Amino acid sequence: MSTNTVAVMLRETKQDGPSPAMRVKHFVGDYGILIIFAIVLAFLSIAAPNFLTLDNLVNVVRQSSIIGIIALGMTFIMITAGIDLSVGSVVGLAGMVFAILAPSSGNALWIPLVAGLGVGLLVGFLSAALVVWGRVLPFLATLATMAVARTAALVLTDGQVVSGLSGPAEWLGSGFIGPIPVPVILFIVAALLCDFVLSRTKFGSHVYAIGGNEESSKKVGISVNRVLFTVYLIGGGLAAMGGLVLTARLDGAAPTAGLTYELQVIAAVVIGGTSLFGGVGTIRGTVIGVLLLGVVMNGMNLLGVSSYYQQGVQGLILALAVLLNRWKSD
Amino acid sequence: MNMRRRVSTVAALFAASALVLTGCSNGGSASDDASGGDEQYDIGVVVLDLQDPDLAHMVEAMEASAEEEGVTLHVADSKKDVASELNQVEDLLTRQVDAVIMQPLDGEASQNAANRVIEAGVPLFILSTEFADGADVAYESYIGVDDTLAGVMQAEYLNEQLPEGGKIVFAAGIYGASWTDRRKSGFDDTINDNFEIVAEFQAKGSRDEGKRNMEDTLQRFGPGEIDAVVANNDEMAIGAASAIKDAGRTGDIAEVIGVDGTPPAVAAIEAGEMTATVRQDSAGQGEEAVRVVHSFLKGDTVEDRYTLPFTLITKENVAEFAE
Numbered sequence: 001m002s003t004n005t006v007a008v009m010l011r012e013t014k015q016d017g018p019s020p021a022m023r024v025k026h027f028v029g030d031y032g033i034l035i036i037f038a039i040v041l042a043f044l045s046i047a048a049p050n051f052l053t054l055d056n057l058v059n060v061v062r063q064s065s066i067i068g069i070i071a072l073g074m075t076f077i078m079i080t081a082g083i084d085l086s087v088g089s090v091v092g093l094a095g096m097v098f099a100i101l102a103p104s105s106g107n108a109l110w111i112p113l114v115a116g117l118g119v120g121l122l123v124g125f126l127s128a129a130l131v132v133w134g135r136v137l138p139f140l141a142t143l144a145t146m147a148v149a150r151t152a153a154l155v156l157t158d159g160q161v162v163s164g165l166s167g168p169a170e171w172l173g174s175g176f177i178g179p180i181p182v183p184v185i186l187f188i189v190a191a192l193l194c195d196f197v198l199s200r201t202k203f204g205s206h207v208y209a210i211g212g213n214e215e216s217s218k219k220v221g222i223s224v225n226r227v228l229f230t231v232y233l234i235g236g237g238l239a240a241m242g243g244l245v246l247t248a249r250l251d252g253a254a255p256t257a258g259l260t261y262e263l264q265v266i267a268a269v270v271i272g273g274t275s276l277f278g279g280v281g282t283i284r285g286t287v288i289g290v291l292l293l294g295v296v297m298n299g300m301n302l303l304g305v306s307s308y309y310q311q312g313v314q315g316l317i318l319a320l321a322v323l324l325n326r327w328k329s330d
Numbered sequence: 331m332n333m334r335r336r337v338s339t340v341a342a343l344f345a346a347s348a349l350v351l352t353g354c355s356n357g358g359s360a361s362d363d364a365s366g367g368d369e370q371y372d373i374g375v376v377v378l379d380l381q382d383p384d385l386a387h388m389v390e391a392m393e394a395s396a397e398e399e400g401v402t403l404h405v406a407d408s409k410k411d412v413a414s415e416l417n418q419v420e421d422l423l424t425r426q427v428d429a430v431i432m433q434p435l436d437g438e439a440s441q442n443a444a445n446r447v448i449e450a451g452v453p454l455f456i457l458s459t460e461f462a463d464g465a466d467v468a469y470e471s472y473i474g475v476d477d478t479l480a481g482v483m484q485a486e487y488l489n490e491q492l493p494e495g496g497k498i499v500f501a502a503g504i505y506g507a508s509w510t511d512r513r514k515s516g517f518d519d520t521i522n523d524n525f526e527i528v529a530e531f532q533a534k535g536s537r538d539e540g541k542r543n544m545e546d547t548l549q550r551f552g553p554g555e556i557d558a559v560v561a562n563n564d565e566m567a568i569g570a571a572s573a574i575k576d577a578g579r580t581g582d583i584a585e586v587i588g589v590d591g592t593p594p595a596v597a598a599i600e601a602g603e604m605t606a607t608v609r610q611d612s613a614g615q616g617e618e619a620v621r622v623v624h625s626f627l628k629g630d631t632v633e634d635r636y637t638l639p640f641t642l643i644t645k646e647n648v649a650e651f652a653e
Contacts, residue, residue: 163594254536
């Protein structure tokens with residue numbers, strides 16, 4: 001498994017005569033989250049008799065795929081040193097638009113799909129407009145769009161739940177292609193695409209450059225505004241996609257759907273090694289962060305751990321991952 | 331701070347003068363009005379969460395009822411936040427409403443806001459959620475249900491349906507919230523000893539969390555190891571039912587029970603995915619509250635408590651509730 005380029009650069013600049021202690025540190029720094037993931041998997045395989053079954057593993061990945069799809073977009077945004085708090089509200093709004101249009105439009109599934117993704121892109125555009133043109137901090141800009149999108153979801157149905165989708169719409173959340181659930185396939189395809197864009201394209205390298213240093217990126221001729229607009233559009237679009245899958249999976253949309261998703265998504269991305277200060281992060285790391293959180297939640301349910309402790313354990317993992325990242329970059 | 335105070339003073343003055351003006355015009359029109367006698371009353375309503383579909387529905391019913399009764403409602407949303415609840419109450423008092431209908435957010439913490447109404451000399455009515463035992467709030471009447479009864483009815487239903495008992499998975503709402511605690515304690519106190527709760531999770535009232543937790547629970551317990559799923563509300567029960575359906579175990583788990591009687595839950599009972607729910611008639615409570623307050627303002631005496639019953643909805647009577 002390769003690490004991200006920035007981490008490698010950091011490592012090489014610091015490496016004059018690597019002592020064994022330094023080597024251990026680098027190894028743990030680079031692979032720490034994978035090691036934690038492996039330990040958790042090993043522990044659950046022994047402790048929870050139903051954990052290591054094909055059925056349960058499919059279940060975990062399917063559950064994680066919605067947060068996962070959203071986390072991919074968040075990774076782009078956070079590498080530019082931004083953040084998007086609106087994703088949970090976008091899940092609610094896009095899901096609501098999808099649910100309203102899905103049963104009435106019969107076979108033309110593309111109408112609710114396009115409309116749902118469209119509102120996600122619109123919210124992403126608004127966030128980007130505030131950040132780029134309004135020069136508002138991403139945290140505040142997306143706090144505003146978070147409130148606006150949630151309000152829109154509530155106003156659309158006067159706070160009511162919309163339940164019951166057409167068969168093809170439901171397939172998006174509950175269907176299978178071969179043995180693999182549709183949400184998992186969407187997650188895998190989106191992750192591969194995002195990984196390619198981020199690690200192999202000029203745009204991807206610009207995303208890292210802006211997060212590393214926005215001013216010098218401008219000086220070397222990177223169109224910073226265009227890149228920022230693009231990452232918030234990617235974030236809004238993928239959050240909307242998560243909302244459509246969630247709505248399809250639940251066969252209905254609640255205006256409060258996706259509440260606090262932004263926190264879970266940000267936690268997963270940070271656990272995956274992306275820095276809140278920008279310039280650092282990978283899609284692979286994010287995927288591992290998402291799966292780690294998903295596996296931990298599933299494992300606690302299998303072990304019958306009380307709900308009281310579940311959030312606390314998530315918090316512990318987050319703290320551990322952040323400490324690991326800090327230690328690595330020191 | 332200073333600026334804000336000045337603004338609010340101006341706003342209060344403005345509101346006061348507006349009231350004087352409308353008062354005058356009302357007085358004028360009242361003498362012209364042949365049917366006459368009816369004064370125009372303004373009733374403030376503080377709802378705990380307008381984002382909740384059931385409460386949104388309740389407010390709609392209250393507004394319709396207010397129109398019939400010829401009173402004006404000013405609806406405020408405390409957004410599940412005690413500080414915001416107090417602000418909303420103070421704003422309503424500033425607007426000099428004739429009475430306040432309040433749905434307390436918290437059995438303890440909301441007493442402060444309630445007493446603010448009473449100190450201002452405005453009659454207070456409590457809707458659908460109750461204060462904790464030993465509360466010192468001199469309200470005029472309580473209109474609503476006792477959430478404990480919903481849990482009691484779920485348990486009585488199970489005791490009757492599964493006389494042999496069985497293994498229960500319990501989907502709790504939000505620990506510490508009065509609706510969850512009361513419904514849960516009513517259930518726990520009433521379910522007989524033949525039953526055992528083998529797993530309990532907190533799904534915060536949402537379909538999403540209900541489904542996710544139930545999927546894991548189905549991995550933990552194989553076919554024949556769960557007899558019933560009991561949820562503190564319908565959205566969680568629907569989520570659990572959907573997980574059971576996806577796993578192809580609908581017939582295997584005999585009972586899936588919720589509370590609220592929302593339209594999607596009624597549809598799920600019709601489809602055989604859920605087996606029962608207990609309907610709290612929120613709309614009925616809201617309408618009743620508006621009527622009680624109006625008759626109080628007209629000078630009639632009112633009772634201390636108006637409790638409305640829950641209704642058990644099962645396959646047998648579900649057709650009556652389908653829209």
